[in-house]
Amino acid sequence: MSSDASPAPAPVTLREVAASAGVSVATASKALNGQGRMTAETRERIRETARRLGFRPNSLAQSLLRRRSFTVGLLTNDTYGRFSLPLMSGVSDALVDAGVSVFLCNVEDDTRLAQLHVEAMLDKRVDGIIATGKRIDRHLPVDLANLRIPVIYAFTQPDPGAIAFVSDDSGGARLAVEHFCRLGRKRIAHVTGPASFAVVHERAQAYRDVLTEKGLPVMEPLLGSWSEAWGHEAVKKLFDGQGKLSKTGSEKPDAVFCGNDQIARGVIDALRERGLGVPDDVGVIGFDNWQIVAEATRPPLTSVDMNLAALGREAGLTLLSLVGGQPAAPGIRKLPCRLVVRQSCGRPPDG
Amino acid sequence: MSSDASPAPAPVTLREVAASAGVSVATASKALNGQGRMTAETRERIRETARRLGFRPNSLAQSLLRRRSFTVGLLTNDTYGRFSLPLMSGVSDALVDAGVSVFLCNVEDDTRLAQLHVEAMLDKRVDGIIATGKRIDRHLPVDLANLRIPVIYAFTQPDPGAIAFVSDDSGGARLAVEHFCRLGRKRIAHVTGPASFAVVHERAQAYRDVLTEKGLPVMEPLLGSWSEAWGHEAVKKLFDGQGKLSKTGSEKPDAVFCGNDQIARGVIDALRERGLGVPDDVGVIGFDNWQIVAEATRPPLTSVDMNLAALGREAGLTLLSLVGGQPAAPGIRKLPCRLVVRQSCGRPPDG
DNA sequence: GCGATTTGGGAAAAGGTTTTCTCAAAGGAG
DNA sequence: CTCCTTTGAGAAAACCTTTTCCCAAATCGC
Numbered sequence: 001m002s003s004d005a006s007p008a009p010a011p012v013t014l015r016e017v018a019a020s021a022g023v024s025v026a027t028a029s030k031a032l033n034g035q036g037r038m039t040a041e042t043r044e045r046i047r048e049t050a051r052r053l054g055f056r057p058n059s060l061a062q063s064l065l066r067r068r069s070f071t072v073g074l075l076t077n078d079t080y081g082r083f084s085l086p087l088m089s090g091v092s093d094a095l096v097d098a099g100v101s102v103f104l105c106n107v108e109d110d111t112r113l114a115q116l117h118v119e120a121m122l123d124k125r126v127d128g129i130i131a132t133g134k135r136i137d138r139h140l141p142v143d144l145a146n147l148r149i150p151v152i153y154a155f156t157q158p159d160p161g162a163i164a165f166v167s168d169d170s171g172g173a174r175l176a177v178e179h180f181c182r183l184g185r186k187r188i189a190h191v192t193g194p195a196s197f198a199v200v201h202e203r204a205q206a207y208r209d210v211l212t213e214k215g216l217p218v219m220e221p222l223l224g225s226w227s228e229a230w231g232h233e234a235v236k237k238l239f240d241g242q243g244k245l246s247k248t249g250s251e252k253p254d255a256v257f258c259g260n261d262q263i264a265r266g267v268i269d270a271l272r273e274r275g276l277g278v279p280d281d282v283g284v285i286g287f288d289n290w291q292i293v294a295e296a297t298r299p300p301l302t303s304v305d306m307n308l309a310a311l312g313r314e315a316g317l318t319l320l321s322l323v324g325g326q327p328a329a330p331g332i333r334k335l336p337c338r339l340v341v342r343q344s345c346g347r348p349p350d351g
Numbered sequence: 352m353s354s355d356a357s358p359a360p361a362p363v364t365l366r367e368v369a370a371s372a373g374v375s376v377a378t379a380s381k382a383l384n385g386q387g388r389m390t391a392e393t394r395e396r397i398r399e400t401a402r403r404l405g406f407r408p409n410s411l412a413q414s415l416l417r418r419r420s421f422t423v424g425l426l427t428n429d430t431y432g433r434f435s436l437p438l439m440s441g442v443s444d445a446l447v448d449a450g451v452s453v454f455l456c457n458v459e460d461d462t463r464l465a466q467l468h469v470e471a472m473l474d475k476r477v478d479g480i481i482a483t484g485k486r487i488d489r490h491l492p493v494d495l496a497n498l499r500i501p502v503i504y505a506f507t508q509p510d511p512g513a514i515a516f517v518s519d520d521s522g523g524a525r526l527a528v529e530h531f532c533r534l535g536r537k538r539i540a541h542v543t544g545p546a547s548f549a550v551v552h553e554r555a556q557a558y559r560d561v562l563t564e565k566g567l568p569v570m571e572p573l574l575g576s577w578s579e580a581w582g583h584e585a586v587k588k589l590f591d592g593q594g595k596l597s598k599t600g601s602e603k604p605d606a607v608f609c610g611n612d613q614i615a616r617g618v619i620d621a622l623r624e625r626g627l628g629v630p631d632d633v634g635v636i637g638f639d640n641w642q643i644v645a646e647a648t649r650p651p652l653t654s655v656d657m658n659l660a661a662l663g664r665e666a667g668l669t670l671l672s673l674v675g676g677q678p679a680a681p682g683i684r685k686l687p688c689r690l691v692v693r694q695s696c697g698r699p700p701d702g
Numbered sequence: 703g704c705g706a707t708t709t710g711g712g713a714a715a716a717g718g719t720t721t722t723c724t725c726a727a728a729g730g731a732g
Numbered sequence: 733c734t735c736c737t738t739t740g741a742g743a744a745a746a747c748c749t750t751t752t753c754c755c756a757a758a759t760c761g762c
Contacts, residue, residue: 010499011499013717013718013719014718014719014720015718015719023741023742024741024742024743025718025719025720025742026720026721026722026741026742026743026744027740027741027742029719029720029721030720030721030741033720035720035721036721036740036741037738037739037740037741038739038740038741039739039740042740042741056470056473056474057474057718057719058415058474058476058717058718058719059474059475059476060411060414060415060420060475060476060717060718060719061415061717061718061719061720061747062718062719062720063411063747064409064411064412064415064717064718064719064746064747064748064749065718065719065720065721065746065747066719066720066747067747069411070475071475074455079436079440080436080642080643081432081436085430085431085432085436088455088457089430089457092455092456092457093457096456096464096467096468096471097467099471101454101456101468101471101472101475102454102455103452103453103454103455104425104439104443104453104454104455105443105447105452106439106440106443106444113447116447116448117447117452119407120447120450120452121452122407123407123408123409123410124410124411124421124422124452125409125410125411148361148362227647228647229647229649262643262647269620291431292431292613296578296579296580296613298580364747364748364749365748365749365750366748366749374711374712375711375712375713376712376748376749376750377711377712377713377714377749377750377751377752378710378711378712380749380750380751381711381750381751384750386750386751387710387711387751388708388709388710388711389709389710389711390709390710393710393711408748408749409747409748409749411747411748411749412717412747412748412749412750413748413749413750414717415716415717415718415719415747415748415749416716416717416748416749416750416751417717417749417750418717
């Protein structure tokens with residue numbers, strides 16, 4: 001802790017810099033911004049003075065004049081934050097270097113609260129808004145169309161004609177299932193969340209597609225909830241019932257692709273409880289790559305990562321270019337997922 | 352989605368309102384703010400005009416004049432966000448009704464980044480800063496002393512002479528251990544995190560104090576890591592070794608107070624694996640009340656909640672009153688925890 | 703009916719910066 | 733030595749709102 005005990009350094013204005021350097025504020029401004037014409041000597045003298053006085057321009061004054069506040073709003077309804085947080089920090093990281101700060105607006109599912117936040121942001125003249133949520137297929141509880149400032153949607157349902165970034169869930173699912181195929185797994189099951197989620201269907205379709213392409217048997221995806229408990233229960237259904245596949249003996253799955261990491265955790269625990277080894281007997285892959293869960297699972301869980309931080313960065317940068325006047329085509333951009341391989345899926349045959 | 356397709360409503364200024372109402376801007380301003388003297392009729396006419404035009408004052412201009420931006424900065428290094436998020440939303444909720452917006456600044460443990468954020472906030476004339484972290488006993492990587500604006504510390508190590516809010520970990524631990532006592536548990540163990548954390552010692556001391564007060568045997572707390580794996584291992588130590596207590600037969604613990612919910616989860620799983628019933632044979636209480644873990648545990652985990660959202664609200668309100676010029680005594684304020692009773696600790700004898 | 707007070711409302715400064723104009727001095731061409 | 737161009741720097745407007753001060757008209761007291 002450096003405690004020079006300087007009590008309260010008064011903010012120094014451009015006027016004071018100018019006075020101290022013996023020039024007008026106009027000249028001082030131009031000197032510091034590299035504008036206008038003056039002797040190199042004058043310019044340097046002013047700069048030195050500013051440095052000495054610790055001058056920092058007042059952003060409010062600048063913003064007022066430039067009609068640009070170097071500020072954006074981040075709207076989210078993901079209270080728990082599992083998805084929002086990496087996304088938020090991606091946005092923030094992308095913007096901080098451009099000198100842009102981020103207003104955090106947690107709106108829950110409360111329309112009044114959301115309206116309040118949006119109005120506060122508009123009053124504060126944010127340059128743009130990023131809307132983000134906990135589900136790709138649900139709107140935030142507020143209308144952001146026709147807002148006179150650019151809006152980017154990230155990991156939430158966009159308005160028609162808007163620009164949105166979402167994860168490529170279909171691609172993510174392919175990653176997982178194809179990985180199982182490469183490892184030589186033949187009977188791959190899919191245990192996932194409730195039918196009310198769009199991603200459930202998207203991933204299930206990708207699952208079916210890959211298996212069909214590879215000529216492997218397709219088992220009907222098991223829909224349930226996003227919980228460990230459902231993972232347990234699903235194992236019962238998969239391994240207790242009469243085999244879903246027609247062949248002899250080996251009718252039970254040798255791999256389970258799960259809709260999220262909690263389900264996967266439940267599946268792995270349930271498998272262990274009935275004496276099945278993971279990954280030797282059954283491989284398991286999760287979704288979300290929720291690190292703290294994936295790493296606590298034994299064995300550590302291979303999982304599909306949606307790259308939410310990258311998604312946030314992309315959204316931030318796009319908003320920035322929109323604010324800067326660059327045009328951008330509306331539409332939904334899907335960003336690729338990546339597979340984080342740990343130990344629950346088995347090793348490739350070749351090592 | 353209401354799409355009135357109004358293309359881009361231009362922001363309307365006070366000047367336009369005044370012109371439209373046939374008065375000067377001075378009068379218009381006074382009419383809208385309830386200042387000055389004028390006929391009720393004039394005032395109402397101006398207000399009506401403002402309403403009709405959808406006038407909203409430009410915050411930047413107001414801030415410039417009032418030297419108050421109605422904006423605060425929230426600094427955090429809790430990337431993962433388990434602790435930060437409830438805290439952040441508490442802060443935000445407390446402030447949004449006062450029209451104050453919150454800049455989110457994720458600084459990781461990067462001094463450069465932190466400096467960058469702090470300077471951006473100062474340039475933007477935030478009214479104050481709330482510093483928060485993932486550990487009570489560690490500083491953020493930046494010096495916030497002598498900043499000319501008020502700073503409040505919440506759930507992070509404060510500078511000397513500052514105002515800070517932290518959870519009362521000692522009280523939280525008492526809550527848990529006393530609850531066990533009330534339930535008639537006699538041999539209560541404590542499994543917790545690494546010695547490098549201040550809270551580990553604080554809670555352990557409270558644990559010892561309560562047991563001593565009640566005349567129950569004190570077992571030396573088991574320090575390890577904050578992980579499920581350590582919970583497993585600790586059960587081995589507690590239940591395999593020769594009894595730590597001198598009495599006959601019943602030397603094994605009948606209750607385990609855990610330093611966090613992940614440890615508790617590991618403990619419960621390990622107990623089940625060795626055929627011990629929770630809560631019948633052994634009661635378990637966790638710490639943090641990390642809902643998603645506590646509820647996924649079987650049986651659902653009783654846990655100490657640090658009330659972080661309330662802590663955030665308190666911090667936000669205090670900062671507000673500081674900004675408003677109210678004096679406040681420096682020092683660390685400990686806010687009480689609460690025990691969230693689920694099913695892992697057993698029921699009171701009286702039902 | 704005249705001076706003193708109240709009333710209703712406007713002019714202008716302030717807040718801090720940027721940018722456009724303007725202008726005097728200096729330099730160059732002839 | 734005069735005219736034109738360049739150079740260096742300042743004055744002022746603009747951004748939008750709030751607040752202080754001021755003034756004219758109306759009201760009041762007598």
